[in-house]
Amino acid sequence: MELVIQYLFVGLVLIGGAMAALSRHVLYNIIGLGISLFGLACLFLQLGSPFVAAMQLLIYLGGITVAIVFAMMLSVAMTLDPLTRTPVKTGFAGVAVLIFGLGVYGLITSTTFATAPLAASEAWAVGRIGSALLEHYNLVFETLSVVLLLAIIGAILIARSEREGGESA
Amino acid sequence: MSLESLLLLSLVLFCLGLFAALSHRNLIAVLIGIELMMNAASLNLMAFNRFSVTDPTTGQVFVLIIIGLAAAEVAIFLSIILNLYRTHRTIDAEELTELHG
Numbered sequence: 001m002e003l004v005i006q007y008l009f010v011g012l013v014l015i016g017g018a019m020a021a022l023s024r025h026v027l028y029n030i031i032g033l034g035i036s037l038f039g040l041a042c043l044f045l046q047l048g049s050p051f052v053a054a055m056q057l058l059i060y061l062g063g064i065t066v067a068i069v070f071a072m073m074l075s076v077a078m079t080l081d082p083l084t085r086t087p088v089k090t091g092f093a094g095v096a097v098l099i100f101g102l103g104v105y106g107l108i109t110s111t112t113f114a115t116a117p118l119a120a121s122e123a124w125a126v127g128r129i130g131s132a133l134l135e136h137y138n139l140v141f142e143t144l145s146v147v148l149l150l151a152i153i154g155a156i157l158i159a160r161s162e163r164e165g166g167e168s169a
Numbered sequence: 170m171s172l173e174s175l176l177l178l179s180l181v182l183f184c185l186g187l188f189a190a191l192s193h194r195n196l197i198a199v200l201i202g203i204e205l206m207m208n209a210a211s212l213n214l215m216a217f218n219r220f221s222v223t224d225p226t227t228g229q230v231f232v233l234i235i236i237g238l239a240a241a242e243v244a245i246f247l248s249i250i251l252n253l254y255r256t257h258r259t260i261d262a263e264e265l266t267e268l269h270g
Contacts, residue, residue: 003182006170010178013178013182014178014181014182017181017182017185017186017205018185018207020185020186020187020198020201020202021185021186021188021202021205026195026197026198029189029193029197029198029201030197030201032201033201033204033205036208037183037208038203040208040211040212041258043175043212043215044215044232045238046170046213047216047218047219048219048225049215049218049225049229049232050233052215052229052236054234055236056211056236056253059236059237059239059240060208060236060239063240064204064239064240064243066174067243067244068197068200068201068243070204070247071197071205071247071251072197074251074254075197075250075251075260082195083193083195083261084196085193087196089192089194093187093188093190093191093192094188094192095188096191097184097187097188098189100180100182100184101184102189104180104183104223105177105180107259108173108176108177108180109173113217113220113221114218114221115172115220116221116222116223117223118219118227119222119223119224123225123226124183124225128226129226129229129230129233130223132226132227132230133230133233137215137230140230140234144234144237144238146179147237147238147241148237148240148241150241151240151241151242151244151245152244154244154245154247154248155244155247155248158245158248158249158252159205159248159251159252161252166186
């Protein structure tokens with residue numbers, strides 16, 4: 001039963017990824033991304049981290065995917081008729097991905113990874129993440145908050161300045 | 170699920186994202202490819218965090234930071250896309266050749 005559920009999650013991730021990579025219509029790409037992100041959140045839950053799974057659902061599915069849908073709706077003329085990909089471009093992309101994939105596959109299969117015993121369940125508690133963020137990783141945490149603030153201000157500036165220019169012109 | 174199968178899954182996801190980022194012409198679809206690649210990296214970190222680390226806090230904090238950085242990146246990318254659409258009336262990667270050498 002557990003194995004079936006795991007295969008279901010893996011299937012969600014792969015089907016969503018294939019939809020996002022292969023479909024020509026942007027809306028199907030976004031839906032595929034959403035399916036793939038949902039499957040990944042389920043896998044994170046399976047890997048013992050409910051907090052990261054919840055953040056994946058909240059930020060990625062609830063925030064980023066919806067933001068991409070907004071951007072798609074604001075550039076709707078481009079999405080009504082999907083752009084055709086030239087076979088040359090697709091072919092070169094396919095060859096590049098194939099070379100990369102085979103190389104990394106060789107690396108994965110030829111490496112023996114060190115394994116550690118599964119940590120005790122209290123080590124997986126959400127409180128541990130909170131105290132790690134505020135103690136050991138405090139600098140990273142603060143830097144990330146500054147980066148997010150700068151990103152918000154930068155996004156507002158980039159999206160705003162052109163409108164003012166358009167009005168004066 | 171073993172560590173190797175999770176690594177292979179994340180490799181397939183990364184390859185799909187790389188293909189999307191290289192082959193799509195719509196900039197939004199390119200962004201989606203980049204997101205897929207970042208998620209493959211997250212899955213890798215979570216797999217190693219589960220199977221080969223004694224303190225599982227590190228990997229989870231790492232993945233949270235990746236998610237936060239992805240949010241910042243998407244905000245900037247989307248505002249650039251909107252600006253491009255306003256000034257050039259296109260978000261086709263092959264028509265935006267102003268900086269082309």
